[in-house]
Amino acid sequence: MPVPEKNEFFVDPGRCIGCQSCVQACTECDTHKGQSMIQLDFIDRSASTQTVPIVCMHCDSPTCAEVCPADAIKRTEDGIVQTARKPRCIACNNCVLACPFGVPKMNTGMNLMMKCDMCYDRTSIGLKPMCASVCPSQALAFGTREEMARLRPNAQPLNTFRFGNQLIRTKVNVMAPRTSSEDHVDVTAAMYEPAIGHDVLDDVFAEEQP
Amino acid sequence: MKQPTHAPGLPVPGLDVETIREFGPHRAYASELRVDTGSEPENHVKTHCCFCGQQCGLKLKVRDNTVVGVEPWYEFPFNRGMLCPKGVKRYLQQAHPDRLVSAYERADTSSGFRKLGYEEAVARVARAIERIQSEHGRDAFAVLSGASLTTEKTYLMGKFAHMCLRTANIDYNGRLCMVSAAAGNKKAFGIDRAANPWSDILGAEVVLVAGANVAECAPITTNYIWQAREQGAKVIVVDPRITPLARTCDLFLPVKPGRDTALFNGILHLMIENDWLDHDFIESSTVGFDKVAAEVKAWTPRRTAQVTGIAEKSIRQAAEWWGQAKTSFLMHARGIEHHSHGVQNVLSTINVVLASGRIGRKGCGYATITGQANGQGGREHGQKCDQLPGGRDLGNPEHRAYVAGVWGMSPDDLPQPGVDAYEIMRKAHSGEIKGLLSICFNPVVSLPDNNFVREALSRLDFFVAIDFFMSETARYADVVLPGSLQEEDEGTVTQVEGRIIRIQKAVTPPGDARADWKIIQDIAQALGRPQGFAFESARQIFDELRVASRGGVSDYSGVTYERIEENFGVFWPCPDQTPEGVPPPAPEGTVRLFEPGSWNPVAKGNGPFYFPDGRARFLVTPYQPPAEDIDADYPIILTTGRVVSHFLSGNQTRRIGPLVDHAPEPKCELHPRLANKLGIVEGDWVTVESRRGTCTIKATVVSTIRPDTVFVPYHWGGRKSANQLTISAQDPISKIPEYKVCAVRVRKAETAPKYASALEAQQ
């Protein structure tokens, strides 16, 4: 049984609180127990508490698989880009460097690339992935489009991303405002943007400033 | 003063290397059964997280009497499978190498302790209690308990102190946690419980979060707040730090620590000025508004801004949003409560809620976020120094008579109200208290000015600690009895919303360890006072508690284990008898308090609030500065708090490897502007110094904190303990210590502290 089509993954980094539940829960997954496939980064901790949780976006045309010299990365018919096939992966690192979202991890000791497979052990039997189950902010959410529309009436899912001249479509959605007219997320356009947050100084020293 | 005859065992704060080598904290990681993906768990036990007050539902995977992992419990309505990292990794505390599996006594060994047979240890404890009480009076033996215990245990601890030991001196660690909110709520509403279930957050137009680092200390609540925001709510956060929740909030009020009353007085001032008031509600359901209005008249935006350090425009914006909202939810936590005027702070927020009239309805709510697992249930049934079960008062003759009746004793034999936890330490220090039994409490880490606490503990004649790990406090004990982990016993707790839920037993205690309530009963037995301590199960204790709470404000009499399981918890008050004409509570209990037209045993139909007239109280909240303000010698404000990976004194979480890896050691957060002035850069060792102690830790330079304030998390013991610095000033009403403000100075340390090379990060 493939992952039911009605269940989709929705990511909203704007909700993320950096708590690491996803990271910890990911290490509980049977396919890679003890190792987390989630990438959770501070964008610039000195300036902001902004964090970004990244799961595999499961591209329609996965760059990681295409640049793999060993045919080690397979995409199943339900759109899941699987982690590297153990007998084939030669740990060349192509996928790690080429993935537009920065997802795969390299386990050098094992000569093996490892990445998120959307908890195939759970999603293929109708359960939510571990990370999206536990995520206390639901920055990582898993459910149907209808559920999302009901829970987040002012948001809409997007699944097309621009990297320079390249457009990439993914199985995983990212949440954008409903009012937004964009039909894709321009990642490279935002590359040199500063982090988002509040400036404590604005308020603290307002009284001191004339 | 007791001489340290056992020199090697006397812990040198933070450097008792031998003791630490034997008892930890060591980091546990998943291994063997827990990483074997081939072995199916035998059992999925539906229970709750052992940590914070939200008590997320989860399923423990059990195999071979070992908790091997966690599976989300999607059906439990509060968290629907969501968990914070502590909840995910909590299972690693069980079958832990540091677990105490036998009793210990202090001895002249390298670790300072020697194993002792359980019966012998209990007998020794009983002899010591007997001796101290006969030589120095009953009150010379004190009891410290905790709010992470099940309600059954907290009830039994109160009963044990009041009926078996008949000492006035019992208090609990909720004294460091919930008491300001509790006192404020009792004063204003006559009842101490979150007024609304969390589902009411969703309908709110404005969510105001004051002094609560929700993302780290109550992570699951984040989803409720974000969910409200998805539906159009505006989120206002009051905090000296830009917490993860504050980062994208709609309005951030970076309050100067200790100035919360000023802020809320200022907001009320603007509400009155602009007539953003619910006159009908104020008229019909409250008393005391005029006095409060007169008090806040002086709190002009300008003055409020000057005192709080928040820009005037932000204060005006907050008042406008709050004042004009149709629905709202105000929640606060330790940030406004941990103050020498914590009750005032709480009352000032309640004034703002009452003036808006938005309480007791769907989408209109107010709550404090409880901190400990049973922060709510643990403060209701008699382990507070002035309390009897059912939220009754030890000083009230009627209440004494009722409970004494349930217990089968004369009310005259009940002691009078005793003193709070910190006062117990002061009395131990002065020699008035000679003996102490402590359970579920780690005051050496968690009480302020803990150098004083250490001294106090080492002056005791006899100290017995019940614990599952050798906590920093247990290291001062003469006898340590091996208690039970949450997953080794069953019972109930009452979570943040006032929902009573079931804790299920997943595994049996190892070795000589046993359920805490059995240990207490064994001590009563050994004292020759077994009457009232012959329970055979947690359920029996609960059934007695139901009777003891009947008719009180915290009425559990209608709650049964079955009813809890059938309804995913029952909200108290849930009486089993109601007067004629009053409908009994719904199967899930009283979900929302103060609903118009609701009946309660105090107002008896006069109104929704728990006073004879049924009206809520506006109480005047004059602003007072913190007990210790900054000056030329100590020019920086220190505020303390938590990080997401650790819980309270860290006795459990500092033993869970993956959580330690996230936050191995405390770091001093300071703003780049301050860091520049002090010549400190990221990663430097810095010495933070107050009038009470010093602490050398690493610095992290972040612009997410006020430049006049530094932050240090408090989960570590020994030389890393933030509470070496904090002040033991207490709120005059609630007796909560002022953890959130004291004056310090900070300088770059010349060298790394000695502990850095001797101890692992978490130790």
Added chain:
Amino acid sequence: MGKGREEARLGGEQHQHSLAEARDVKAWRMRPEVFQAVARGAVVTALLGVSILVGSRSLAHFDAALVAYTFSILFATFGLTYRYSMWLSRPPTALYWRRGWQAFFKKGWRLRNALFWVRRIGEDVLANRFIIKRDRLRGLTHLLIMWGCILAVAITFPLVFGWLHFRPVPGDLSLYEAMVFGFPAFRFPHDSAVAFFLFHGLVWASFLVLGGVALAVRRRMRDEGAAAVQRFAEDFMPLLLLFAVSLTGLMLTASYTWMKGYGFTFIAILHAITVIATFLWLPFGKFFHIFQRPAQLGVGFYKDVGRSEALARCRRCGHEFTSQMHAEDLIEVERALGYRYEIPGSPAEHYQWICPPCRRASFALAQSLLWRGTRGGERLAEPAAIAMPVHVNSCLGEGPLGSEDQENFHP
């Protein structure tokens, strides 16, 4: 739950969409590669045929009973060469192949590379160190199967090709003589331990393989993680084949040792069928990794050389993250594959110059830009230098999975 798993596995099997296969299909249209692959296949097969003729002294020592084996091996040789050639023609493989050899023969590196080659052959290929690191039991499983197969092949191929045969020493009937390529190699008494060991070589081999197969099947049956992703054709078929070959082989020995040859012919045919099926399966299924895997050695040299040369700096955070050679090669590969990651008008020029952590950060920043004005939070002042994103939990296992990962995400 178990049943659902099974369905998941089988259902997935039917629909499994293999990029490699899709590419191979596409490749039919690319005549030159196909032609080249067919030609290479033919040449290598022919060479093997010639060496069989020569090695068996013009079939003088060729065992006619083994002719089916010989032809299946010849077919497998063609298939393997064809598949290998096709594989090498893919842009990433072609580039890695070229770069791997360039790195190996790089001036000043050759001696070192040769030494490393020996070491890596020893550690990775012969001792399976990296598999042992994945899991000790899996390492043991693989070692048993691998060495069982190597032993079997080392014995049977020379026999089948007529390259090796034994004969009684003329004049001394108590001695056997091993003949290699028709030349006498060594002698041993026919009742010695050496003889027993040699003549039962295939028995030992099948014991090793059966042990390994048993461990592998056990893991696949009970491991939840494996159960989720395994496929019948990819994961069980090879085990089934190995099991069948070993079992029928052992039955042959049992038949002539203890059962006076009972059913020998039938078992022999059965054995031949299983062995031939395995050979024919070689180029297509999981067994192809035997031929792909050594590419790992080339990767090692490529990385070594890359590390010693110019490093690529992320054009967002300014930190080094991989070798410049690797970044440039990937740009070439991506272009060949039809990707257009060029960023006109940006100082980054091409997205490949952005390190993985900055890619993740950019993703989040892009999303928060969409929400600007709707959600709270301001665009903070631009910092003097863009900070390097760091893992919230940077310890091994949770952030990076190892030292190299740490380097990828900045040294």
